[in-house]
Amino acid sequence: MRAFHRLDDFRQYRQGVGRVAFVPTMGSLHEGHLALARAAREYADTVVASVFVNRLQFGPGEDFDRYPRDLRADGEKLAEAGVDALFAPDEDELYPEPQTCFVDPPDLQHLLEGACRPGHFRGVATVVLKLFNAVQPQAALFGRKDYQQWMLIRLMTRQLALPIEIVGIQTVRAPDGLALSSRNAYLSPAERAEAPRLYRTLSELRVAVLREGVACCAMLEEEARQSLDGRGWKTDYLTVRQRADLQTPSPASRELVILAAARLGATRLIDNLEVE
Amino acid sequence: MRAFHRLDDFRQYRQGVGRVAFVPTMGSLHEGHLALARAAREYADTVVASVFVNRLQFGPGEDFDRYPRDLRADGEKLAEAGVDALFAPDEDELYPEPQTCFVDPPDLQHLLEGACRPGHFRGVATVVLKLFNAVQPQAALFGRKDYQQWMLIRLMTRQLALPIEIVGIQTVRAPDGLALSSRNAYLSPAERAEAPRLYRTLSELRVAVLREGVACCAMLEEEARQSLDGRGWKTDYLTVRQRADLQTPSPASRELVILAAARLGATRLIDNLEVE
Numbered sequence A, B: 001m002r003a004f005h006r007l008d009d010f011r012q013y014r015q016g017v018g019r020v021a022f023v024p025t026m027g028s029l030h031e032g033h034l035a036l037a038r039a040a041r042e043y044a045d046t047v048v049a050s051v052f053v054n055r056l057q058f059g060p061g062e063d064f065d066r067y068p069r070d071l072r073a074d075g076e077k078l079a080e081a082g083v084d085a086l087f088a089p090d091e092d093e094l095y096p097e098p099q100t101c102f103v104d105p106p107d108l109q110h111l112l113e114g115a116c117r118p119g120h121f122r123g124v125a126t127v128v129l130k131l132f133n134a135v136q137p138q139a140a141l142f143g144r145k146d147y148q149q150w151m152l153i154r155l156m157t158r159q160l161a162l163p164i165e166i167v168g169i170q171t172v173r174a175p176d177g178l179a180l181s182s183r184n185a186y187l188s189p190a191e192r193a194e195a196p197r198l199y200r201t202l203s204e205l206r207v208a209v210l211r212e213g214v215a216c217c218a219m220l221e222e223e224a225r226q227s228l229d230g231r232g233w234k235t236d237y238l239t240v241r242q243r244a245d246l247q248t249p250s251p252a253s254r255e256l257v258i259l260a261a262a263r264l265g266a267t268r269l270i271d272n273l274e275v276e
Helices: A007-015 A031-040 A071-080 A120-135 A147-159 A182-186 A189-194 A197-212 A214-230 B007-015 B031-040 B071-080 B120-135 B147-159 B182-186 B189-194 B197-212 B214-229
Strands: A002-004 A020-025 A046-051 A085-087 A102-104 A139-143 A165-169 A234-242 A256-264 A267-275 B002-004 B020-025 B046-051 B085-087 B102-104 B139-143 B165-169 B234-242 B256-264 B267-275
Touching: A002 A007, A007 A085, A007 A120, A020 A031, A020 A120, A031 A046, A031 A071, A031 A139, A031 A165, A046 A071, A046 A120, A071 A085, A085 A120, A102 A120, A120 A147, A139 A147, A147 A165, A147 A256, A182 A267, A197 A214, A197 A234, A197 A256, A197 A267, A214 A234, B002 B007, B007 B085, B007 B120, B020 B031, B020 B120, B031 B046, B031 B071, B031 B139, B031 B165, B046 B071, B046 B120, B071 B085, B085 B120, B102 B120, B120 B147, B139 B147, B147 B165, B147 B256, B182 B267, B197 B214, B197 B234, B197 B256, B197 B267, B214 B234
Parallel strands: A002 A085, A020 A046, A020 A139, A046 A085, A139 A165, B002 B085, B020 B046, B020 B139, B046 B085, B139 B165
Antiparallel strands: A102 B102, A234 A256, A256 A267, B234 B256, B256 B267
16 A cells, blocks of 8 residues: 655645545544445545544544544554555645635534534535545545535535435444444443444334324434433434435435434534434 | 536546646636636646636625526536546536535635625535535636635645645736626626726725835725725725735734725726735
8 A cells, every 4th residue: 555645745645546436534543434435445546544633623622632543553444454545644734824714514514513513514514625626536435424525525515516426324233233433442441332322222222213203303402402411411413304405304205314413422423413 | 528417427527537726716717717628638638627607605685696697608618728538517517406515614704805795704614525526526717806716725625634736827807907706797888987997996096005004004995995996886895905814914024915995886996916
């Protein structure tokens, strides 16, 4: 596997290869990322992954500084997963000057994660577009654990006429159901034992919604939230939404998704589950 | 010259050619546009021009509906100027759904033209990025008559890591000094006779600034503005700025540009002049 830290070096490499499938990451890689890297092979002969902890998508007081970083281990995992090139730009390669030009996806960016983390999605959309422009992929793969992010990237790609296929890969979970996340590393042993309750709560809510119907969503959500908060969680949101636009479902809504973000101690976990 | 009205057809053509130099226009072409098309040949073997009147950059009450359109004449002019392909998308090819994802260049978009035309530069930046993504050029040429637009496109290209060289071409003027513009077609014969005063005023202001010094800018601007308004113009702005950021110059500023927008009857004209 080749590794590049400078944009110019990567661009030179890029000119020598054909179709590229791209896996953008913030590093601290787990099986969820590696599932993306392995799936990428189906979309192009050359697979490129990036590792870049993007300051722009962290709010003040969030965990940018303590976000786990281990580029050497990440490189080994990516090489093993068959990635052809790693693009791990230094911060001043992607932000050589203060960023003043942003991608703004207004409809989605102020909901749910966006409401909890003002500016987060503007930072995500902007860095993903920059990475797309640097890597020039024909396909890009994202994990559906970050469901709203995946939707936002699809929307941006379509609305900005980018010739890139956006692929969403199913969430990879630990045997006890906990969605893999780099932030799971923050959990104490006791918190780690409690953490799978988030997924169990989503699963139970799905069963309840299918049984009781969309009209009861608000009540069922509230019960699920109270149940989590009663166990020491602090729920930011736990809500049933329409998949198409993440708005509150109408009685006629068929395609739904349950999305949740909740804090366990100092760690904020997110997860989601589609309702068939 | 090939002509394309659908994005998919153009993309198919694009895959068969190498480096592209691109001239985006809103049509109603004059010698200023054709100078861009001819200069483009220096930057690539294939020259692509686009004609698209971009609704997104017109405010309510502006001249979107009456903006002059003559695609047949435009095509003939571009072919004569040696353009290889014309991309003239139908509106629903570039906007198949309401645009909700925008490029926001905050620093520049609220000044001068941006202050007079709220949302204008967001619309410009967004459509230019979409056209870049469709055309995938290695170089793109813009007229410096739209000085702030040219700056904004350079900023956007640099800040979004687009691998595109942005070239600014000098304003083409009528023999009497009037900057060529599609909107000159709106002028009555009497207005057309008066219109060159805008450029004369800029030229006189440049001489005065060079003679009196930057410290006197505010006074000299005010005199120039009053002189224009005394002849029946309505000046939106007429101002000496730093070239680097279009901010008011400090006593130490060296690289300056004078920018003006003024209405003559129902027609709004803009022009600018760099101060050496």
